[in-house]
Amino acid sequence: MVLACALLTAGPLAADSNQPPSPYAYKQLEDPRQEARAKALMGELRCLVCQGQSIADSDAELAGDMRSLVRERIKAGESPDQIRAWLIERYGSWVSYAPVFGPETLFLYAAPLLLLLVGGLLAARRLKRSR
Amino acid sequence: MTRKLLLALPLLVFVLFVGAALWRLADPPSSTVASKLVGKPVPPFALKPALPTKPGFGAADLAGGQPRLVNLFASWCVPCIAEAPVLAELKARGVAIDGIAIRDTAPDITRFLSEQGDGYARIGADPNGQAQIALGASGVPESFIVDGRGIIRYHHIGAVMPQDVPEVMAEWEKVR
Numbered sequence: 001m002v003l004a005c006a007l008l009t010a011g012p013l014a015a016d017s018n019q020p021p022s023p024y025a026y027k028q029l030e031d032p033r034q035e036a037r038a039k040a041l042m043g044e045l046r047c048l049v050c051q052g053q054s055i056a057d058s059d060a061e062l063a064g065d066m067r068s069l070v071r072e073r074i075k076a077g078e079s080p081d082q083i084r085a086w087l088i089e090r091y092g093s094w095v096s097y098a099p100v101f102g103p104e105t106l107f108l109y110a111a112p113l114l115l116l117l118v119g120g121l122l123a124a125r126r127l128k129r130s131r
Numbered sequence: 132m133t134r135k136l137l138l139a140l141p142l143l144v145f146v147l148f149v150g151a152a153l154w155r156l157a158d159p160p161s162s163t164v165a166s167k168l169v170g171k172p173v174p175p176f177a178l179k180p181a182l183p184t185k186p187g188f189g190a191a192d193l194a195g196g197q198p199r200l201v202n203l204f205a206s207w208c209v210p211c212i213a214e215a216p217v218l219a220e221l222k223a224r225g226v227a228i229d230g231i232a233i234r235d236t237a238p239d240i241t242r243f244l245s246e247q248g249d250g251y252a253r254i255g256a257d258p259n260g261q262a263q264i265a266l267g268a269s270g271v272p273e274s275f276i277v278d279g280r281g282i283i284r285y286h287h288i289g290a291v292m293p294q295d296v297p298e299v300m301a302e303w304e305k306v307r
Contacts, residue, residue, distance in 0.1 A: 016207070017205060017207045017233070017234035017235065018207065019234040019235070019236070019258065022259040022260070023259075048164050048269035048270075049269060049270065061234065061260070062260060062263075062264075062269060062270070065259055065260035065261065065263070065264060066264060068259065069261065069264060087264075088167075089167060089168075090166060090167055090168060090174075090264070090265070090266070090267030091164050091166070091167065091267055091269070092164070092167050094164065095164075
């Protein structure tokens with residue numbers, strides 16, 4: 001019981017400030033269409049502190065700041081692709097969960113086609129033989 | 132013979148895969164995210180003074196002909212306490228340091244500096260982490276060396292510890 005109480009009242013390690021969050025960290029945009037676009041983008045951006053979560057999922061302060069940045073820029077008329085490119089310029093393509101097509105991701109995109117081709121060839125050979 | 136080889140192929144691929152997985156699990160790649168802006172100009176930002184006693188600064192002030200070390204810190208950041216004496220040593224060795232206070236208040240910064248020492252020539256306030264994101268940083272503390280033309284030359288993630296001083300000084304000498 002004592003332990004349970006201690007666990008309940010224990011604060012997390014002081015890794016965050018005690019400052020209020022950024023204006024749009026936990027507030028939706030007034031225009032639902034803009035909010036929808038911001039929301040879609042936030043689901044595809046990686047939180048840099050709690051790597052593995054998107055900034056839409058994460059409660060880290062940096063994630064809140066990034067959500068606010070995304071919403072403020074959408075509100076100012078920037079396109080989601082522009083914002084994504086701006087962040088990739090800073091943190092690399094790693095920050096985005098939607099991999100861009102390029103030399104590094106060529107195998108990623110080509111693999112399904114290659115496997116389909118190999119499978120098709122194997123199946124064709126087998127069918128030909130059994131006839 | 133070729134048929135045997137073909138049959139062994141899936142096993143070979145599997146063994147290679149297990150090998151690669153074991154190798155990466157035993158020696159995981161670094162999870163810190165280095166800013167991609169090293170070698171590029173400081174992105175535009177302008178920060179208000181964090182304290183009434185020191186000026187703030189912006190990107191334009193970092194292209195003033197002399198190199199600067201830009202240090203992102205916060206009074207609520209525990210590793211920053213360990214870093215403070217090392218920054219004082221860097222200052223004593225001639226490094227000009229500007230601070231960016233992340234999500235902080237003037238009273239807290241004043242208390243932090245009076246307790247841990249103050250090596251900052253200027254301190255800009257970044258209440259919402261927007262300069263932090265613009266610089267491609269993801270935490271505190273982080274440090275950048277910016278040359279006299281405003282180009283980012285070096286990025287150090289985490290506290291600058293005594294063992295990092297030779298590397299930081301070497302990078303500093305390179306841009307002087």
